[in-house]
Amino acid sequence: MAAPSELSYISALRALASHPGARGLQDDVAVLEIGDQQLVITHDMMVEGIHWLPGQDMADVAWKLVAVNLSDLAAKGAKPIGVILGQTLDRDQDRFLSGLEDALRTFDVPLLGGDTVSAGGGPVSLGLTALGKASCDPVPSRSGARPGDILYLSGPVGAAIIDFEAIKAGEAPLGSAFLRPHPLLAEGQALAPMVTAMMDVSDGVLLDAWRLATASAVTLSIATDDVPLAAPEDRREDALRWGDDYQLLFTAPAHVELPVKAAPIGTVEEGEPPLLLDGVAIFDPEGLGYQH
Amino acid sequence: MAAPSELSYISALRALASHPGARGLQDDVAVLEIGDQQLVITHDMMVEGIHWLPGQDMADVAWKLVAVNLSDLAAKGAKPIGVILGQTLDRDQDRFLSGLEDALRTFDVPLLGGDTVSAGGGPVSLGLTALGKASCDPVPSRSGARPGDILYLSGPVGAAIIDFEAIKAGEAPLGSAFLRPHPLLAEGQALAPMVTAMMDVSDGVLLDAWRLATASAVTLSIATDDVPLAAPEDRREDALRWGDDYQLLFTAPAHVELPVKAAPIGTVEEGEPPLLLDGVAIFDPEGLGYQH
Numbered sequence: 037m038a039a040p041s042e043l044s045y046i047s048a049l050r051a052l053a054s055h056p057g058a059r060g061l062q063d064d065v066a067v068l069e070i071g072d073q074q075l076v077i078t079h080d081m082m083v084e085g086i087h088w089l090p091g092q093d094m095a096d097v098a099w100k101l102v103a104v105n106l107s108d109l110a111a112k113g114a115k116p117i118g119v120i121l122g123q124t125l126d127r128d129q130d131r132f133l134s135g136l137e138d139a140l141r142t143f144d145v146p147l148l149g150g151d152t153v154s155a156g157g158g159p160v161s162l163g164l165t166a167l168g169k170a171s172c173d174p175v176p177s178r179s180g181a182r183p184g185d186i187l188y189l190s191g192p193v194g195a196a197i198i199d200f201e202a203i204k205a206g207e208a209p210l211g212s213a214f215l216r217p218h219p220l221l222a223e224g225q226a227l228a229p230m231v232t233a234m235m236d237v238s239d240g241v242l243l244d245a246w247r248l249a250t251a252s253a254v255t256l257s258i259a260t261d262d263v264p265l266a267a268p269e270d271r272r273e274d275a276l277r278w279g280d281d282y283q284l285l286f287t288a289p290a291h292v293e294l295p296v297k298a299a300p301i302g303t304v305e306e307g308e309p310p311l312l313l314d315g316v317a318i319f320d321p322e323g324l325g326y327q328h
Numbered sequence: 329m330a331a332p333s334e335l336s337y338i339s340a341l342r343a344l345a346s347h348p349g350a351r352g353l354q355d356d357v358a359v360l361e362i363g364d365q366q367l368v369i370t371h372d373m374m375v376e377g378i379h380w381l382p383g384q385d386m387a388d389v390a391w392k393l394v395a396v397n398l399s400d401l402a403a404k405g406a407k408p409i410g411v412i413l414g415q416t417l418d419r420d421q422d423r424f425l426s427g428l429e430d431a432l433r434t435f436d437v438p439l440l441g442g443d444t445v446s447a448g449g450g451p452v453s454l455g456l457t458a459l460g461k462a463s464c465d466p467v468p469s470r471s472g473a474r475p476g477d478i479l480y481l482s483g484p485v486g487a488a489i490i491d492f493e494a495i496k497a498g499e500a501p502l503g504s505a506f507l508r509p510h511p512l513l514a515e516g517q518a519l520a521p522m523v524t525a526m527m528d529v530s531d532g533v534l535l536d537a538w539r540l541a542t543a544s545a546v547t548l549s550i551a552t553d554d555v556p557l558a559a560p561e562d563r564r565e566d567a568l569r570w571g572d573d574y575q576l577l578f579t580a581p582a583h584v585e586l587p588v589k590a591a592p593i594g595t596v597e598e599g600e601p602p603l604l605l606d607g608v609a610i611f612d613p614e615g616l617g618y619q620h
Contacts, residue, residue, distance in 0.1 A: 042417060045417070045421045045425070046444060048421075048425050049413075049425070049444075052428065052429055052432055052439040053438065053439045053440065054438065055438035057410065057438075057440055058439060058440045058441055059441075061439075061442075065441065066410070066440035066441040068409060068459070070363060070367055070461070071362060071363035071364045071365040072363045072364070073363040073365075075362055077412060077440065077459070078441065079412045079413075079414050079441060079442050079455075079457060080443050081414045081415075081445045081455070082445075083416060083445050083446065083448045083453075084450075085448040085449075086446050117360060118350075118358070118360070120369060120371045121341075121371075122371050122455035122457075123373075124373070124375060124453060125337070129337045129340075133337065133340050133341070133344075137344055140344055146344070146346065146350060147341065147344040147345045147347075147350060147353075148345065148347060148349055148350045148360070148369065149345070149350055149351075149353060149356075149357065149369065150371050151371050151372050151455070152334065152337070152338060152341075153374075153379070154375065155375065155451075155453075156375045156376060156377040156378045156451045157377075157451070158375075158376075158447070158448075158449075158450025158453070159447075159448045159449070159450040161375075161416060161447075161453035163371075163414035163443070163455040165369075165371060165412055165414075165457040167360070169362070
């Protein structure tokens, strides 16, 4: 969980982000008008020991660094233009390079630039800036959910925690959910013109739903049994609170026919609290997911 | 100096940067065509213990992080649009925030977004992506110097090393050169339409001149006594090899009347070696400056 000092620091940063394109630092991305285009920009970091397990293959780490940033573009319906890499140097650059190459080729995104510096003896620290072109106007935000909308999730969650636990126990994971997630770029672009709000699920369905609700100043009433699982039923509570699944969480008017399959998991209602989980009011995000 | 493995790693990265906007990772910036505009993007990192001294005021570190990135935009004649900050959290966020605010206000650039994560017990690692709008087409590169051009430096070097040595010795620095450099944004924009090649001097005049020469496939013949100094004459050799002065190094045809004051320090000649220093041929960049 984020320490209180970290949360107050982020609030202070928001005061410096008064440009409308910054979206109040509440939307994973910035949106800039450049001529007649809208540029979507995101930056996510990963730090050794925090975002990946010691000893993990750096090829998977490089893949994930690209994927999590492209997932933020996906949630805005943006088409990736390129990425800029900042990294402190690691002992295993060959594996890193191999995974980076895999990811860039798979998602057809070029490396545009960056910076490479010594880690100064500390853990490896990675940052990626991803740039994309908006595919529709307005670019979906977290703040547009309206009472009467339906809340959807693009697919099941839980695969990442199950795989993470296997890897931590020294076993082979069932799939690629934790190590090599896939950003839902095509789905995001198809959905973007129809949604009222959209974000990717990186920190847990419940916590991210809480954030979408507070940004939109609405209540999201979620039937937790309706959240599709890619984990055993007895792990439902964990799967709802664990991140790294990179599904799209979005709201759309009830009459809209969706262009991609998605599970309705709740409804949008007026006012407070941010969440109604099976009818129970949740005001405090503490315990809902992974805050960082 | 960069280890051979680091240099070969950067060569391998270049193979992934085949997009023309990446400029072969040889130009500090990427240049993207967005609609009818050209977007200039740069990303520089700073790591505790490598780029700043332990115990330095984090307000100065934040300022410098902004300034060094804006200096890369300045060297391309770009007008800053905004910055994206990636940082691992420090013990002194209040000072960092204060310096960040100072720099953003001074240079009139908004914070657009970013990511804040735990440092995992390691040194603080900072990355900034700066975005700018090109003010002229083509955007100056390092590779356009032509035989017959004059090589110029926008102002004196050496203030940063003198200030650095004072700070390291526990004394007050003479000025702000090391702690709070100023990117030459107005000068870069004025010069951009007239230069054949331009870059900022971040790693030492001689090393950066060597890079400009190799990118342009020309010889830069430099009269080292003509390089203006902001340090005692007996420190000339160090001042030529130390970075952090953030002057602009550029070439322009001999007949061009420059819109800003600059010192002619050499001439552009055909062929090899990259550098002729007072008539001595220099093929190898080793020992010319700070490689990282």
